[in-house]
Amino acid sequence: RKEVEQDPGPFNVPEGATVAFNCTYSNSASQSFFWYRQDCRKEPKLLMSVYSSGNEDGRFTAQLNRASQYISLLIRDSKLSDSATYLCVVLSGYSTLTFGKGTMLLVSP
């Protein structure tokens, strides 16, 4: 079983739509979780951390389900500028980061 799994997509949505991405992880001892965004041919950048109680940052909502080892990212009111690849990242131990392969989002006018 792969350590961090994501649906590669692409997810094609119109502007204004709501879209959700999921991610599962295999290491039950993982302690920190993140979503990174990567634009085409650019470096990854932190979008948001994921907290156990769930957290929101503007149009973005992240949730964690430790029992199911599942992380989600919800984007509301999609913008053209949201088109990117979204990477699910899990921290295990004190410095072992594992990246998912990413989910591609394409927002069209």
Add this chain to the structure above:
Amino acid sequence: NAGVTQTPKFQVLKTGQSMTLQCAQDMNHEYMSWYRQDPGMGLRLIHYSVGAGITDQGEVPNGYNVSRSTTEDFPLRLLSAAPSQTSVYFCASSSMTGKSTDTQYFGPGTRLTVL
């Protein structure tokens, strides 16, 4: 602050050549790491360092060496380039909260082709 810088941006090598990819950060981060990103494979950790003088292997260390003589610099050396090392290489740095790494800041990447 420049953040994380990487040089060169692009490089073409012949099989068997050696070279060093440079990485520097000006944020006084303890943790630095090198990843490679290949199509369909995601980011894979090559080597990492939790401070000057300390390095360790990641998931795919074979064919690469690193050193960390200063907090700022973390060069990656390809000893004898092979076509399988054609990839995009990202350097990243982060502070450490307690014993855990924090937000990763990535450099712009080096696109390496080995012929």
